[in-house]
Amino acid sequence: MRVLILTDEVFASCERPMLTRLDIGFADEGVRVIHAVPAPLLESTPGGSPVLAGVFSQLISYSPNTLAFTRGLTVRRMVRAIEELIGPDERIGVVHVYGGAAWSLGCDLAGALGASLVLEVWRPALRERAMAVHAQLKEPPLLLAPDPAIAKALDRLDITSDIRGERARGDGLPPVRCVPWGVVSPPDPPAVSFENHQISAVMVGHGADPANWAAALRGLAMLAYEGREVLIFADARAASRVGLWREARRLDLLSRLSMIEELESRRDLTLRGDMLFLPEARGEQRSITLDAMSTGMLVVAANDPANSLLQEGRTATLVNGTDPGAWLAACRRFIEEPAFAAAQGRSAHQFVRQERRASDHVRGVIQAYEWLGSNQSIPFSHKSRGAQPKT
Secondary structure, eight states, X not given: OEEEEEEOHHHHHHTHHHHHHHHHHHHHHTOEEEEEEEHHHHHHSTTSOSSXXXXXXXXXXXXXXXXXXXXXXXXXXXXXXXXXXXOTTOOOOEEEEESGGGHHHHXXXXXXHTOEEEEXXXXXXXXXXXXXXXXXXXXOOEEEESSHHXXXXXXXXXXTTOTTXXXXXXXXXXXXXXXXXXXXXXXSOOOXXXXXXXXXXXXXXXXXXXXXXXXXXXXXXXXXXXXXEEEEXXXXXXXXXXXXXXXXXXXXXXXXXXXXXXXXXXXXXXTTSSEEEEOOOSOOOOHHHHHHHHTTOEEEEEOOTTOTTOOBTTTBEEEOTTOHHHHHHHHHHHHHOHHHHHHHHHHHHHHHHHHSBHHHHHHHHHHHHHHHTSTTSOOOXXXXXXXXXXX
């Protein structure tokens, strides 16, 4: 089986570790992968690729600045690049698109390759776009939801009976499968300790909720005002969107704040922190949350009913996102109650070790591909030549 994984710039950068895990799992199962990534990433990433291309997969690049009327040229160039890698006699069976900015290109590329189309719906806000894309295509794309809450938002899955997914029931909507992302967990990670009086918090997100980000930062400022040594690491792109530097200056926290480019992909740095702060409650899936839980890192998050990974007392401490006192209280409890902090770290670790395994993720994606390749599935095509999905 040959698969093309197409990613937009944000997804390829933030989710590099998750894509790498998929590469390794696919290689074990005999799935041959080509990654299509935005050209700027290859130019800016030391050593080349944001994924393990050349070891477990192959690589082509594309220009992310493609307009609707130039998309055909981009697609033709990509098809030629693919043929140079695999030869004209082989074909791509599936085009799997990660990141909403690449959906339109993915639709056209799947059509040109005669491949089935898979769209990863990693946040509930993509639901309407998924329906719009489906409306423009003759055959429905397969929607993969990495969380049962997202699958439910897509109105295509009875999660009370089967979270593995089901086929479309003839109601004109695309089929959905729920395939949760997974992680490789160590058997027994060390518990977070605050005995050295230094506290490090890592803040990640999209940068769409300035009020929540400001509240989380104020909570950390209040902790610092109590005389504790607080270090804060924030994703530079999100921090810029919410004006975090300005807020830190107002709170006299600039000496404690480091804004780091592509922080989510820097797992070597992020997983050394004590606490992962998730200020936004938008149902978005982020594999850094899985990685944090797998290593026993403590998760403090805005209460997010649309994200089933975040469970109060089991995997995370949930707060009212706009209340600085709630963020402060969560940190205080971890510091003042070591047994509680250790218990939450162990609980979150056990959850992802048992229910969010990387092997299950790989298996679920391959099963979705195999379903597309079965006799029950029809090859992908546009309703009419040149039809474009709405964006």
